[in-house]
Amino acid sequence: xxxxxxxxxxxxxxxxxxxxxxxxxxxxxxxxxxxxxxxxxxxxxxxxxxxxxxxxxxxxxxxxxxxxxxxxxxxxxxxxxxxxxxxxxxxxxxxxxxxxxxxxxxxxxxxxxxxxxxxxxxxxxxxxxxxxxxxxxxxxxxxxxxxxxxxxxxxxxxxxxxxxxxxxxxxxxxxxxxxxxxxxxxxxxxxxxxxxxxxxxxxxxxxxxxxxxxxxxxxxxxxxxxxxxxxxxxxxxxxxxxxxxxxxxxxxxxxxxxxxxxxxxxxxxxxxxxxxxxxxxxxxxxxxxxxxxxxxxxxxxxxxxxxxxxxxxxxxxxxxxxxxxxxxxxxxxxxxxxxxxxxxxxxxxxxxxxxxxxxxxxxxxxxxxxxxxxxxxxxxxxxxxxxxxxxxxxxxxxxxxxxxxxxxxxxxxxxxxxxxxxxxxxxxxxxxxxxxxxxxxxxxxxxxxxxxxxxxxxxxxxxxxxxxxxxxxxxxxxxxxxxxxxxxxxxxxxxxxxxxxxxxxxxxxxxxxxxxxxxxx
Numbered sequence: 001x002x003x004x005x006x007x008x009x010x011x012x013x014x015x016x017x018x019x020x021x022x023x024x025x026x027x028x029x030x031x032x033x034x035x036x037x038x039x040x041x042x043x044x045x046x047x048x049x050x051x052x053x054x055x056x057x058x059x060x061x062x063x064x065x066x067x068x069x070x071x072x073x074x075x076x077x078x079x080x081x082x083x084x085x086x087x088x089x090x091x092x093x094x095x096x097x098x099x100x101x102x103x104x105x106x107x108x109x110x111x112x113x114x115x116x117x118x119x120x121x122x123x124x125x126x127x128x129x130x131x132x133x134x135x136x137x138x139x140x141x142x143x144x145x146x147x148x149x150x151x152x153x154x155x156x157x158x159x160x161x162x163x164x165x166x167x168x169x170x171x172x173x174x175x176x177x178x179x180x181x182x183x184x185x186x187x188x189x190x191x192x193x194x195x196x197x198x199x200x201x202x203x204x205x206x207x208x209x210x211x212x213x214x215x216x217x218x219x220x221x222x223x224x225x226x227x228x229x230x231x232x233x234x235x236x237x238x239x240x241x242x243x244x245x246x247x248x249x250x251x252x253x254x255x256x257x258x259x260x261x262x263x264x265x266x267x268x269x270x271x272x273x274x275x276x277x278x279x280x281x282x283x284x285x286x287x288x289x290x291x292x293x294x295x296x297x298x299x300x301x302x303x304x305x306x307x308x309x310x311x312x313x314x315x316x317x318x319x320x321x322x323x324x325x326x327x328x329x330x331x332x333x334x335x336x337x338x339x340x341x342x343x344x345x346x347x348x349x350x351x352x353x354x355x356x357x358x359x360x361x362x363x364x365x366x367x368x369x370x371x372x373x374x375x376x377x378x379x380x381x382x383x384x385x386x387x388x389x390x391x392x393x394x395x396x397x398x399x400x401x402x403x404x405x406x407x408x409x410x411x412x413x414x415x416x417x418x419x420x421x422x423x424x425x426x427x428x429x430x431x432x433x434x435x436x437x438x439x440x441x442x443x444x445x446x447x448x449x450x451x452x453x454x455x456x457x458x459x460x461x462x463x464x465x466x467x468x469x470x471x472x473x474x475x476x477x478x479x480x481x482x483x484x485x486x487x488x489x490x491x492x493x494x495x496x497x498x499x500x501x502x503x504x505x506x507x508x509x510x511x512x513x514x515x516x517x518x519x520x521x
Contacts, residue, residue: 019073020082021045044072046088054089061090070162073155121510129436129458130466137503139455140472144508147469150216151208153500160215167220170206171195173495173502175231175281176482179238179256185212187487188256190222190240191495191502192229198246203229204261205242205254208502214491222258226250230303231380231481233282236289236296237328241267241282245303248276253332267332269300269312272342273365277302281382283389285404295319298332299389301379308368309345309379309391311361344368345402347375347409356410359402376400414441435514436460438468440480440494454480456494456505469494469505476501489513 023037023045037045039053048060061069069088127144134141137149151157153171156164170193179188189208196202203226209218223229223242230245240254251269270279280301288294296319300310317337322328346367349357362368372379379393379400389402392414402409436458454477455470471477478498485492489512492505507513 019044020069020088022047022083022086024048041089043089043091044069047083047086048089049087058089058091060087062087068156068158068164070164071158073149073152073158123509125511126509127507127511129468130464132467132470135472138472138475139469139503140467141469141505142466145469145505146508147503147505149501150504151219151502157208157216157219159219160211160217165219167206169219169500169502170204170221171202171500172497173206173500174229174481174497175233175242176484176493176495177232177234177240178484178486178493179234179240180487186210186217189484189493189502190254190256191482192232192242194228194230194245194497196227196246198227198248201225201227203227203244205229205240207256210486214486214488214504221261222256223252223254223264224261225264226252230279231281233284233382235328235332236284236286237331239329241269241332243279243282243300244276245278245280247278249279250276251279251282251300253329265333268314268335268340268342269298269332270302270310272312277307278304280380283382283384285384285387285389287387299382299384301382301391302372303378303380303394305377305395306369306373307377307379308365308372309376309382310368311343311345313341315340344371345376346371349375355412356408358408360407436466438483438492438513440483454478454496456480456483456492471496485513 021044024039024041024047039048040055041048041053041058042055043058048054051059054060063069063085066082066084070090072088072090125144127142129142131143132140133143134145137147139147141147151169153173154168156166156168158164170191172194174192174194176189176191179190181187187210189210191206191208193203193206195204201224204221205223205226207220207222208216211217226242226244227249228245229242232240232242232251234240235253238256240256242252242254244250244252250266250271253265253267269282270277280303282298282300284296284298286296289296295313295316298312298314300312302308302310312332314331315335315337316339318331318334318340322331343361343363344365344367345359346362347357347359349355376391376393376396376398378395379391381390381392383390384404387404389400389404391400391402392398393400397414398411399414400409400411437460438456438458440455441457456468458466458468460466476496476499478496480494481497482493482495482502484494490506490510492513493502494505495502
């Protein structure tokens with residue numbers, strides 16, 4: 001046993017793969033001799049004197065202080081793993097890393113370099129969703145998946161060039177989306193930062209830039225001086241709407257390659273007589289862009305006990321001008337003819353059946369708030385597919401599905417996971433060809449994994465649940481968010497907010513992820 005008033009010696013844990021590990025002291029002191037490491041050392045391990053101290057083709061990176069080592073993350077310094085003037089083995093360029101100048105090079109009109117595409121995979125498929133057999137980077141993964149941390153809050157991002165980003169990765173990553181470069185090839189993963197509060201403007205939006213081989217080539221902040229940027233949503237003209245989840249918060253529009261992050265472009269969403277709010281997510285319905293009688297609509301959730309679901313319809317004149325010019329940059333910012341319209345959801349449960357009913361839209365903010373408090377408090381995640389709106393509300397753990405044409409709705413509990421006992425809803429999104437629907441959630445009922453925790457989960461058209469990945473033994477606590485896929489579907493990107501980690505997940509067999517994704521976190 002252990003006495004409460006005694007101190008004990010312990011062996012420091014080894015860092016995760018990819019993090020600097022000071023495992024050998026060549027001064028003779030053997031400070032960390034309990035690791036039993038002697039040259040040759042592996043990638044990101046030190047202390048080395050020359051290339052001969054490193055395994056295979058690895059090289060010894062010499063430092064004068066704590067310069068970043070190419071391809072390695074500094075990680076936790078509690079046990080002195082990133083030690084000043086100690087040298088580490090690394091892979092890649094032989095020159096010293098420099099700060100990337102990519103923030104000034106990645107302008108709105110510049111696309112990422114387009115390297116040769118990877119060959120098509122051959123051999124059998126090995127991915128088995130829900131059969132969690134591998135533990136890597138603190139994640140329990142389905143068979144056939146691999147995982148790697150590509151960004152950590154407070155640390156500069158390692159780039160494929162051997163450089164590191166000019167800015168450290170932002171804190172508390174949250175809602176995210178992927179945007180394809182306008183000329184093809186590369187793509188951008190934008191990610192909100194939920195830092196800050198009502199008086200601290202320390203949130204914002206960051207962007208990771210990838211080339212066509214899905215390699216990270218840059219990182220920068222594209223929006224600053226905002227507060228608690230929780231989630232948001234994309235527009236059909238390829239911009240990001242980021243929501244402030246604070247009293248008096250706003251919804252701001254951001255270009256994925258914005259070079260002026262201190263300039264804020266607040267939209268009209270959430271501003272019609274509301275003076276802002278604790279906004280969460282945005283989704284739009286623009287199913288019929290060529291139909292002159294169809295007016296696009298944006299939907300906005302608010303994480304508050306009386307937070308209504310807002311429906312915003314842009315100005316008719318602004319919409320006509322945007323369609324004529326192809327420039328939608330002002331669509332959510334101006335109302336030249338006074339026709340922009342904001343209204344709010346009011347649901348009415350069927351008599352004797354409180355899990356379904358009808359709904360209307362009202363111009364009364366007061367009625368919208370009263371109805372929200374009565375039936376759908378603190379709603380967050382929202383998505384729209386094929387005329388159906390999906391909305392999750394955390395206080396009562398409910399999923400609402402609104403048929404925007406029939407003006408009817410259903411509600412179900414998410415205690416056992418989203419879409420539990422609702423295979424028809426999965427089929428309406430994925431079809432019935434065996435595809436699965438991916439989403440972030442705290443857990444799921446009906447999965448094959450023995451333990452279902454915070455991670456990425458899925459369901460198929462039969463209602464079967466799958467745990468695609470989850471934190472292993474709760475080593476990385478907190479919610480998963482920011483789920484997105486690369487344009488070729490070969491990378492899954494997801495964030496663990498508490499630890500500030502961004503993961504890339506890929507299939508060992510080289511094939512793309514099938515299925516669909518729903519943003520209902």
